[in-house]
Amino acid sequence: MPETIILGSDHAGFDLKEKVKKALDRLGVPHEDVGSQSTEPVDYPDYAHRVAEAVGTGRHTRGIVVCGTGIGVSMAANRHAGVRAAVAYDLETARLSREHNDANVLALGGRSLDHALAERNLEVWLKTPFAGGRHARRVEKIELPKTQPR
Numbered sequence: 001m002p003e004t005i006i007l008g009s010d011h012a013g014f015d016l017k018e019k020v021k022k023a024l025d026r027l028g029v030p031h032e033d034v035g036s037q038s039t040e041p042v043d044y045p046d047y048a049h050r051v052a053e054a055v056g057t058g059r060h061t062r063g064i065v066v067c068g069t070g071i072g073v074s075m076a077a078n079r080h081a082g083v084r085a086a087v088a089y090d091l092e093t094a095r096l097s098r099e100h101n102d103a104n105v106l107a108l109g110g111r112s113l114d115h116a117l118a119e120r121n122l123e124v125w126l127k128t129p130f131a132g133g134r135h136a137r138r139v140e141k142i143e144l145p146k147t148q149p150r
């Protein structure tokens with residue numbers, strides 16, 4: 001289990017985010033919620049960036065981002081160095097995103113995914129360790145070298 005989780009959503013992911021928080025409580029995983037706090041329309045990158053910033057800088061072990069599809073929030077989160085956000089849409093992609101890709105951010109679709117399935121994906125993603133070995137070399141190659149200041 002990760003030590004701590006930071007999570008955020010837009011309006012389309014709000015209901016699922018609230019369910020994810022309850023699941024994290026049940027599993028005993030400490031978490032921080034960066035919003036949004038209602039179904040009032042907001043812009044998903046604002047919340048994805050808050051989550052990804054905290055994971056990329058090591059303030060939280062892992063993050064969860066939720067929008068309508070999981071796609072927009074994953075795109076924004078993946079702009080941050082050290083962040084590997086994965087859209088998990090079934091149990092296998094949830095497991096493989098951890099075993100093969102060491103995903104440290106889980107992206108869920110509050111409108112595109114059945115919420116009971118999303119909770120099962122969450123639990124698999126939380127409990128599955130990174131397999132390492134050959135996958136470690138590949139994951140290292142994801143990160144781009146830092147650009148040198150002029």
Ligand code: RB5
Nearest residue numbers: 012067068069071072073
């Ligand atoms: C909001 O309508 C929707 O576009 C957003 O939640 C997300 O699905 C974007 O990727």
